[in-house]
Amino acid sequence: MDETAGLDEQGWTTGELVGMPGVESVSYGVVRPGRHDPAGVPMIRAGDVADGTVDESDLVRIAPAVDRQNRRTSVRTDDLLVVLVGRIGDTAIVGPRHHGWNVARSVAVIRFTPAGLTSGINTWIRWWLATPHTRDVLRARSAGAEHATLPLADLKQLRISLPPRHLRTRILHTMGLAEQKIAVNTRIAARATELADAYFDRFAKDADPAHRPEVPIADVCQVIGGTPRKAVTEGTAAIAWAAPREVLNSKIPHLDRTAEITWAPCDMTCAPGTLLVAPRRSEVRTVAAAIPVVPGRGMLALRADGEADRMWLLHELRSRSGELVATAQGEQARAMSRKKFSKFPLPWPTEDVREQFAQVAVPLHARAFAALKENHAIQELVISEMAGHPDGER
CATH class of the missing domain: 3.90.220.20 (DNA methylase specificity domains)
Structure with missing residues (x-):
């Protein structure tokens, strides 16, 4: 045949x-x-x-x-x-x-x-x-x-x-070009994030130890527990629901979309800029939400005051990924303990140091996020090319 x-x-x-x-x-x-x-x-x-x-x-x-x-x-x-x-x-x-x-x-x-x-x-x-x-x-x-x-x-x-071969060949060529560009953008985002991490290491190393007292995490942000997905009920709205795996699998420390939604009261929604923390056996990962989101069960959300505090906290937690496993609980440490995590001590430098770091790190994160957004736009353009048949309509 x-x-x-x-x-x-x-x-x-x-x-x-x-x-x-x-x-x-x-x-x-x-x-x-x-x-x-x-x-x-x-x-x-x-x-x-x-x-x-x-x-x-x-x-x-x-x-x-x-x-x-x-x-x-x-x-x-x-x-x-x-x-x-x-x-x-x-x-x-x-x-x-x-x-x-x-x-x-x-x-x-x-x-x-x-x-x-x-x-x-x-x-x-x-x-x-x-x-x-x-x-x-x-x-x-x-x-x-x-x-x-x-x-x-x-x-x-x-x-x-x-589609017929001639059309499929053209669209497949577009897909190939799109995948090449997506790969380039992914590398750009990764390098920008790595550079921000390197600057953080330098700022943390150069900061005067006398002006970096250790404080519990709960002293510098509000720690909120996650929740399971819920069905629609009266007085709730549809909100993006972040599963722990979406945090763990994020290639850069930004989350701008989720696979699922949940129905929750408005006061349960975490605003953009909230940090999301999720564990696995060997590490704890932290990303910043770029959209309103409800954290999933087993993870935590952190609300910090001001961009400088959020940026420093994000990189401090990234640098202590392995140590933070001690704040997880359950089988194979797959859920965050809000109590343990809140008490975990972090060096916290002066506001001046945090502000200086933010001036360097924020543009790098903006570049990484722009690359991520461009990838999403490219994907949507390719998918729109496939919508020429009733079964492919969006």
């Missing part, structure tokens, strides 16, 4: 994902991974898929015997990973570095035929999963409140629209 059959139609065609020409298989990962094996095979979980890549900072490993029992999801280069639990529909392409790894039950693996890869069907499907129309469909098919789950059968049955 000609593998390219179905890839050269003259008009738009629509069909289920599992039957798309160029799609070889769709499956999910390990159901019973067992205990973490330090010498085992890396296993990618839903939380490890972030911004189109695999976050390797908190990987777990399965025993080789478990991996052998689950060969169907031993991933290959160019496989497409799709999140089935939590941030439904997030994706990442498997690179050569991840070849031979496995995935958890919370991740689906879409494998393509050689003809499918050559024709760019993997890229098309990855972008299609990011369209607002598809996101709405996946959310509607997911169950649960805080931890939505998409059945594999529903992913397989997801309808995908393909």
